[in-house]
Amino acid sequence: MDMDTPTPYRYERLAELIVGMIDNGALAAGTRLPSVRAVSEQHSISISTVLQAYRLLEDRGILVARPQSGFYVAGSRRGALALPSVSRPRAKASTVSISGAVAGLLEHVSNPTLVPLGCAVPDAALLQSKRLDLALARAARQHGTRYNIYCAPQGDPRLRREIAKRAMHFGHALSPDDLLITNGCTEALTLALTAVAKRGDSIAIESPTYFGLLHTLEVLGLKAFELPTDPTRGIDVDALARLLDTEPVAACVLSSNFNNPLGCAMAEADKRSLLALLARHAVPLIEDDVYGDIHFGRERPKPFIALDGGANTIYCSSFSKSLAPGYRVGWIVAGAYAQQVMERKLAFSLCCPVLPQVALADFLESGAYDAHLRGVRRIFEENLGRMTRAIETSFPADTKVSRPAGGFMLWLELPRRFDSRALFDEALEQGICFAPGDVFSASRRFRNCLRLSAGHAWDHRIEDGVRRLGQLAHALLDG
Numbered sequence: 001m002d003m004d005t006p007t008p009y010r011y012e013r014l015a016e017l018i019v020g021m022i023d024n025g026a027l028a029a030g031t032r033l034p035s036v037r038a039v040s041e042q043h044s045i046s047i048s049t050v051l052q053a054y055r056l057l058e059d060r061g062i063l064v065a066r067p068q069s070g071f072y073v074a075g076s077r078r079g080a081l082a083l084p085s086v087s088r089p090r091a092k093a094s095t096v097s098i099s100g101a102v103a104g105l106l107e108h109v110s111n112p113t114l115v116p117l118g119c120a121v122p123d124a125a126l127l128q129s130k131r132l133d134l135a136l137a138r139a140a141r142q143h144g145t146r147y148n149i150y151c152a153p154q155g156d157p158r159l160r161r162e163i164a165k166r167a168m169h170f171g172h173a174l175s176p177d178d179l180l181i182t183n184g185c186t187e188a189l190t191l192a193l194t195a196v197a198k199r200g201d202s203i204a205i206e207s208p209t210y211f212g213l214l215h216t217l218e219v220l221g222l223k224a225f226e227l228p229t230d231p232t233r234g235i236d237v238d239a240l241a242r243l244l245d246t247e248p249v250a251a252c253v254l255s256s257n258f259n260n261p262l263g264c265a266m267a268e269a270d271k272r273s274l275l276a277l278l279a280r281h282a283v284p285l286i287e288d289d290v291y292g293d294i295h296f297g298r299e300r301p302k303p304f305i306a307l308d309g310g311a312n313t314i315y316c317s318s319f320s321k322s323l324a325p326g327y328r329v330g331w332i333v334a335g336a337y338a339q340q341v342m343e344r345k346l347a348f349s350l351c352c353p354v355l356p357q358v359a360l361a362d363f364l365e366s367g368a369y370d371a372h373l374r375g376v377r378r379i380f381e382e383n384l385g386r387m388t389r390a391i392e393t394s395f396p397a398d399t400k401v402s403r404p405a406g407g408f409m410l411w412l413e414l415p416r417r418f419d420s421r422a423l424f425d426e427a428l429e430q431g432i433c434f435a436p437g438d439v440f441s442a443s444r445r446f447r448n449c450l451r452l453s454a455g456h457a458w459d460h461r462i463e464d465g466v467r468r469l470g471q472l473a474h475a476l477l478d479g
């Protein structure tokens with residue numbers, strides 16, 4: 001490197017010089033920069049001036065600092081680390097045995113004293129909590145007595161109308177009578193599974209998948225066929241075709257868009273091939289669209305129901321990831337299984353509490369939901385970018401990280417010998433919570449992986465928590 005005569009802004013000149021060398025190819029992505037001391041001696045400038053220049057470029061995402069190693073030229077934004085591998089689960093149905101691990105995890109994710117990287121729930125500060133509080137208080141004040149009743153099992157008609165109207169956003173014509181309000185997406189999934197499958201049946205699922213689904217499968221006595229899943233394209237439709245040729249499968253449960261934990265969505269053409277395949281084998285598809293509204297691309301990708309008109313699809317969703325996890329308001333569009341689902345709804349919970357439904361109906365009618373969604377999409381995407389950069393600069397260099405197209409989760413894969421359970425224990429001691437990889441698989445794979453949630457408002461505590469996790473991961477791998 002060559003430095004000119006001193007100027008009042010030496011660090012900026014040094015930074016410019018480095019950027020020039022990166023631009024003209026002299027310093028390629030991944031190149032380690034000379035040490036701060038070496039540059040200082042070579043150019044007779046102070047160590048703090050060199051550090052200031054390196055830090056400036058680090059803040060701009062041009063350099064990344066690796067602990068005990070130095071500064072490196074970053075790759076493109078959110079692209080310096082490789083993507084996680086395509087999963088290769090065994091082609092056998094697994095009996096699910098996850099509930100102990102899930103209960104243990106849930107105990108920690110709800111602990112407010114821990115750095116919240118574990119919970120797949122958006123920060124209440126990012127949601128419309130105040131407006132919803134007002135809507136709820138108004139509904140209680142004005143109609144509290146009237147709503148202290150059982151409502152119809154389908155749920156509040158105004159809320160159903162508002163939800164049905166929103167299906168227009170993904171090009172599907174839905175009538176309020178097509179849907180039934182549930183206690184979150186969790187009840188919707190349980191209703192759907194019990195309507196199409198019985199104990200001992202096998203269900204085809206993504207791998208990795210949301211651990212709550214695995215827990216539900218276990219409690220219902222259902223087995224899981226884990227399908228190979230690509231971190232950007234979703235499940236391998238050919239692998240499912242081979243499975244359906246040889247094994248009885250009662251249903252397939254997939255995320256409509258933005259799998260938890262990968263954040264990936266299937267291309268529309270792949271979704272259509274999958275629907276055709278399932279229809280040929282008369283296997284119903286249960287889709288979970290809780291993350292569908294949190295898309296980073298311009299258009300909301302279509303859920304399966306919009307592609308097959310609901311002929312072979314049971315659609316499940318909720319407001320838990322975008323607006324109000326505590327209201328427990330979800331819904332199901334059960335199509336051909338509507339009668340079975342209604343019977344089960346009556347047996348499981350009769351109907352849902354009325355006041356939260358009324359408050360949400362008021363909020364949706366006010367037209368404020370779309371502006372709110374635009375805001376949270378931008379925040380979650382920014383958070384994911386920041387989190388990715390913190391991972392690039394603090395985790396071991398061979399860490400792989402997902403590039404979500406929506407949602408607010410990152411999936412990290414470390415070398416095979418890495419044990420995310422050991423990291424989990426150490427992180428808890430340091431007051432940090434995350435989700436270890438093995439709870440995302442029926443056969444307890446992914447022990448070398450972990451999921452981080454970027455659903456909280458970004459602050460120093462979150463950034464520091466990610467960096468400390470990275471340092472702990474280094475120590476575990478080196479130790």
Ligand SMILES: Cc1ncc(COP(=O)(O)O)c(C=O)c1O
Nearest residue numbers: 120184185186210260290318320
């Ligand atoms: C993919 C997925 N489905 C369903 C749920 C649960 O949704 P709800 O809170 O509406 O029951 C979650 C929560 O983490 C999830 O990630």
